[in-house]
Every structure is written in C-alpha cells, then in structure tokens.
Amino acid sequence: MKDIKEYKTHTQQGILLNANEMSDNLSSSILKEIQEKIVNLDFNRYPDNDCIRLREAYSALLNVQIENVLAGNGSDQILGLLIGYFLKKGKTLLTLDPDFSMYDYYCGTYDANLLKYPTRDDGSFDVENFIRYAIDNKVDMILFSNPNNPTGFLLTNEEIKVLLKQLNTIPVVIDEAYAEFAKESATELIDQFDNLYITRTLSKAYALAGARVGFLVSNEKNIKQIHKANVPYVLNCVSQMIAMITLKHVEEFRNRIESIKKKRDELIHSNYKSIHIYDSQANFVKVKCKDLKKMYAYFDKNNVIVRKYEGKDYFRLTIGNDQEYKLIKNIFDQYEKEV
Ligand SMILES: Cc1ncc(COP(=O)(O)O)c(C=O)c1O
Known part of the structure; x- marks a missing residue:
C-alpha cells in the first residue's frame, strides 16, 4: 500500500x-437569493457537466473567453488534476520554498518528485537563477502560488513572461488563489504563452470556501485537453448556483x-x-x-x-x-x- x-x-x-x-459570510441579500433558488433546483438530475453559465459569468469577470475557463471543485481539485495530468512516478515538480503545502500532498499521491527552490525571507527570488535551476534539474512541471502563500510576495508579469519564454517546453502553473488582492494577474498572458496555466478560486475574495468552486484559466487548446481528464460532474448543482448568484454581486x-x-x-x-x-x-x-x-x-x-x-x-x-x-x-x- x-x-x-x-x-x-x-x-x-x-x-x-x-x-x-x-x-464575514455572504450578505443577507445574496443568502436570500440562494434560498429562493435552491427550492427550484432539479436535485434528481445531474448537474451541467460543462458548467456553462458559471464559466460564462467567471470568464466575463476576468475578461477572457468562456473557452479559456474550466470549473472545478475548488482550486485544490484543479491543482491535483494538473499534477496528475503532467506528472507520474519519476517525474519532477518544481515549486518554491515556502509555498502552499497542498502541492507536497498531491505530488505524494502521484509518486512524483518535488523540488523546492528556496526564496528569500520576504518570498522574493532571482528569476534567472530559478530558470537555470529548473533547466539543470530537468523538471517536468512548475507550480507556485502568486501572490505567494505564506509570504504575500508577488512576482510581476514582466518576470513571469521571462520565465514562460525561457521555459517554453515546461507547463508553468501559477496558483492565483489571492490574485484579487494583488496589483496584477497573469490571466492577461494566456493567449501569448502555450505553457501557462492559472488556477483561481472563489474561496478567498468571494467568501465561498465552503462551496468549493475553483477555476483553471488557460488557452482554449489547453482547457480542452485538461477538461477531458477532469472528473465528470465535478461541480454539484448547489455550488454552481451559489457561485453564479455570488458572481452577480461582484x-x-x-x-x-x-x-x-x-x-x-x-x-x-x-x-x-x-x-x-x-x-x-x-x-x-x-x-x-x-x-x-x-x-x-x-x-x-x-x-x-x-x-x-x-x-x-x-x-x-x-x-x-x-x-x-x-x-x-x-x-x-x-x-x-x-x-
Ligand atoms: C495558495 C493556495 N492555493 C489554493 C488554495 C486552495 O483553495 P481552494 O479553496 O480553491 O481549494 C489555497 C487555500 O488556502 C491556497 O492558499
């Protein structure tokens, strides 16, 4: 075992x-809307596998196309999906030290190796050295949170572009769980770089940790591929409805x-x-x-x-x-x- x-x-x-x-929880007016909608849900039916209306709402918020967005059961589930898709026994994930502990967990479940690139006390790091480290160690996937958990450090889009360009054969996953609180987000780069994958969540800025709603944002081709590897009906009808109502109140x-x-x-x-x-x-x-x-x-x-x-x-x-x-x-x- x-x-x-x-x-x-x-x-x-x-x-x-x-x-x-x-x-603070959702406001009473949002809660009331949810309460009114919940009695009309078809609990006897499977939910929308493609989460069309939810993806429509979220892609509009990010100013990307619906084809650029995949919905999942919290960003955790999507991170696990990506690690399972790109890695297997003997393959290597490169992340930062410190970073979100869930990456270790998923690497363990897929028997993949995990390399951690040490950052400075404030979470910053030298991007050129990081790139060299990734190449020297022949890593198969890169994943880090930006802003970083636990330091709050933000790598700029200019630096991210350098990284994506120089490591263009390696999938680079940027975990943007806290992007709503940051100066910028890499979502505007998805059509420029084929190796860019971004995870987002409604758990933090949108007060929905309990509903478990997360997203993957990438170019259309990547989303199509990853969608095929995702669990069918990954997001239940209650969470889809709650998320759609919440997103009406941005x-x-x-x-x-x-x-x-x-x-x-x-x-x-x-x-x-x-x-x-x-x-x-x-x-x-x-x-x-x-x-x-x-x-x-x-x-x-x-x-x-x-x-x-x-x-x-x-x-x-x-x-x-x-x-x-x-x-x-x-x-x-x-x-x-x-x-
Ligand atoms: C960096 C980071 N990524 C992802 C998550 C998971 O978020 P979700 O609730 O969408 O699974 C967290 C939660 O703490 C986090 O800190």
Whole structure:
C-alpha cells in the first residue's frame, strides 16, 4: 500500500485568522437569493457537466473567453488534476520554498518528485537563477502560488513572461488563489504563452470556501485537453448556483477587497519595533517577532487562531473584518509595550 502523507486541515474554532478565508459570510441579500433558488433546483438530475453559465459569468469577470475557463471543485481539485495530468512516478515538480503545502500532498499521491527552490525571507527570488535551476534539474512541471502563500510576495508579469519564454517546453502553473488582492494577474498572458496555466478560486475574495468552486484559466487548446481528464460532474448543482448568484454581486466584493487591502497596507506600514510585518499582495501577512511564545500567549488569551509553522520563526495572519483587525492591533500594541 502507498504511504500517503495525510493533509492536515485547519482548526475551525475561535477567531479564525489561519486559513485566509473571508471573515464575514455572504450578505443577507445574496443568502436570500440562494434560498429562493435552491427550492427550484432539479436535485434528481445531474448537474451541467460543462458548467456553462458559471464559466460564462467567471470568464466575463476576468475578461477572457468562456473557452479559456474550466470549473472545478475548488482550486485544490484543479491543482491535483494538473499534477496528475503532467506528472507520474519519476517525474519532477518544481515549486518554491515556502509555498502552499497542498502541492507536497498531491505530488505524494502521484509518486512524483518535488523540488523546492528556496526564496528569500520576504518570498522574493532571482528569476534567472530559478530558470537555470529548473533547466539543470530537468523538471517536468512548475507550480507556485502568486501572490505567494505564506509570504504575500508577488512576482510581476514582466518576470513571469521571462520565465514562460525561457521555459517554453515546461507547463508553468501559477496558483492565483489571492490574485484579487494583488496589483496584477497573469490571466492577461494566456493567449501569448502555450505553457501557462492559472488556477483561481472563489474561496478567498468571494467568501465561498465552503462551496468549493475553483477555476483553471488557460488557452482554449489547453482547457480542452485538461477538461477531458477532469472528473465528470465535478461541480454539484448547489455550488454552481451559489457561485453564479455570488458572481452577480461582484461590486459588493470589490468593496470588501478594498477594505482588506487598506487594513493590510496600514498594518504593513505600522511602526512596530519588535514586530516585523512583511509586505504582502494577498489577504494575509507574514509576521516575525522576537518572542513568538509571548505573542502566541496573547493570541490564545484572545481566542485568536493564526497559521503557525513547525520549526519556523514566523506566523501567517489573515486580514479579517474591522473588529478582528482592531483586536489584532490591540494585541500587537500590547506585545510591543511589554517586550
Ligand atoms: C495558495 C493556495 N492555493 C489554493 C488554495 C486552495 O483553495 P481552494 O479553496 O480553491 O481549494 C489555497 C487555500 O488556502 C491556497 O492558499
């Protein structure tokens, strides 16, 4: 039997600033629309296998064609699909260190090798060196999150173009789970580079982590190929309906996204002497401080859950709603005073 490392899911009790979800649920008007629609669903019928209306709505939002978009059960499922499609035993995936832990998990399930290219403390890295490393190690696929989880670092489209051009025989998957919080996205490059695959999700900026809706964005030929390898009826009728209703209200989410970015930037620019908050283009920040134990004790006392990393001297903190943000500021102020 294969020895697969179990994926540890997140704690779900307390003030949850550990999984980069949206802190507030869908608005009551969206919930009401969902409630009204749900009674008219044909539960006895299989859902639309091609997710046509959902892909129409999402492609319009991204300003791409419907043929450029594939829907899946969260971006996790699409990442697994891509790893399974491009890799098998003996093949190698190149990612960054640190990056999203799910890549390790999927590589394990397909018996593929995983190489991690170390990044600097702030998540940045030298693209030319990265390219050389990929070529020297004859990797079969590249996958990294951009903005990076957990640093929040964003590789620019100019740098991504260099990477795509020089590694044009290798599929490059960019995981844009947090793109809505960033200055730019690589989706505008899909028709220029055949080796570009982008995953997106409604779990973060659109408050739908529970509905499990994700997308693959690429050129039409790639989407056609990957679609053939996808599980039939991958997205159930309830999730398709919820996602379509949510996407009718993007304006509401634009305001939420702007509010999160404002709080994030304010936190990054706060002048703590004993807490280092890294620059970020996502809805979370990487934080380092002198006395992690003391900081964690404050979090425990206030029932705040953050993402900790075994053996590392930093944690990752989701930018939550206004109330949660105030609480974090109070904790940081108190820590600063006492350390
Ligand atoms: C970088 C990154 N990619 C993908 C995901 C998974 O998102 P989804 O809910 O769409 O599966 C996450 C979730 O935390 C993430 O951090």
